[in-house]
Amino acid sequence: MDTPFQSFLEHIRYEKRLSHHTLTAYGADLEQFGAFLQKDFGLENAGAANHLQIRAWIVSLVESGLDKTSVNRKIATLRTYFGYLTRRKVIEADPTLKIQALKTSKKLPVYVEEKPMETLLDEVEFPEDFAGLRDKLVLELLYGTGIRLAELVGLQTSDVNLYERTITVLGKRNKHRIVPITASLFSLIQNYLQAKQTELGPKADDIYLIVSDQGNKAYPVLIQRIVKKYLNVVTTLEKKSPHVLRHTFATHLLNRGADLNAIKDLLGHSSLAATQIYTHNSIEKLKKAYDQAHPKAK
Structure with a gap:
């Protein structure tokens, strides 16, 4: 070069x-x-x-x-x-x-509907061992916080504040942001940490939160496999990736009335423009409801 x-x-x-x-x-x-x-x-x-x-x-x-x-x-x-x-x-x-950029058609973010996500996290049975708890935690963290794959892999145990019920995420351009976690996610992290210590013991990496079955720091392909494996159970979406769960997190928040600026901060976007793409999913949902319910829609 x-x-x-x-x-x-x-x-x-x-x-x-x-x-x-x-x-x-x-x-x-x-x-x-x-x-x-x-x-x-x-x-x-x-x-x-x-x-x-x-x-x-x-x-x-x-x-x-x-x-x-x-x-x-x-x-x-x-x-x-x-x-x-x-x-x-x-x-x-x-x-x-x-030079001008080429014109492209805007693709709406792919996301999982609320019902399949509820089924996955509330009804699907995970193995009652370390790997099962780890897999469930991976899904709960991605969907419950909207963090990126790289952010999840890099998440350290010390980044979890169980007292405040928050995690500190190291995002793009080395910017930190604090994301709240739910009570259920709080309990899951506690159970996972206990299983990590009990089943893996001293061989487990004590710096990083998510580790492999051998106790080493998790790697992207492992997370991708976990997500694909469990999303296959509840959805027929062609794309099943950690980023789909990030889109799902943002879309579900917006559909339930969350402020767009708040979603922006939770996702770690540098500008509101990047977050606004999720409004298109909400508009499409409104159009669908209108077409199905309004007498003059047909």
Whole structure:
């Protein structure tokens, strides 16, 4: 990777404090962009690219069959990169100012209806051992707090305040937020911690809250498997992931009258715009109720 890319990636890593996943994605995007410029235009310095060359790359991505959302993410990477070069006065003008994102159709967040979630958490029987308690806690935490997969995996035992009934979540850009937990979730955490100590003993990681059957810190694939396994019991949704439970948390709160700003803070969104997408689910629900009940709807 060339020096301009390296210096930019160090900037977003140490100053912007973006996640490792985002850092890796930015690096891959820039490497791909640089390789395209070198192959098609003989341009060694990606920072010297003009808007026509950037457009040519975008066209090549679309023609390769890459979906518009992914293309727009790569455009966002270039905006951040060239914005950085402009601020550092490496280049005089930002070529991405002449680039527009591709128009995409808005996809509503996928979520589980309330009844299936009630069935899952209140009626489905979990094994009465450590693994069963762990699996139930994973589902209750994701649905009961709306935390992200990475936030759950990184949740430490010390982040749980059983006295205040809250958890402290380390979110994106290393920002902390406090999320309340219900009385039932409070009891479940207590039972889980006891089982963790009794069944796993000293071999269990005592730093991180969620651990594997062997007592090691939980990893993303383990959480994904747990979620998919149990959602398969109660829903036919094609997508069954931890993020679906995050969407479910937000949608159910909104449907029951929670303030949008409060949901924003609970989710750890940096702006209200990211949270407003859940209002579309509520509007669709209202339309469905109207179509079913109003005499003139047909």
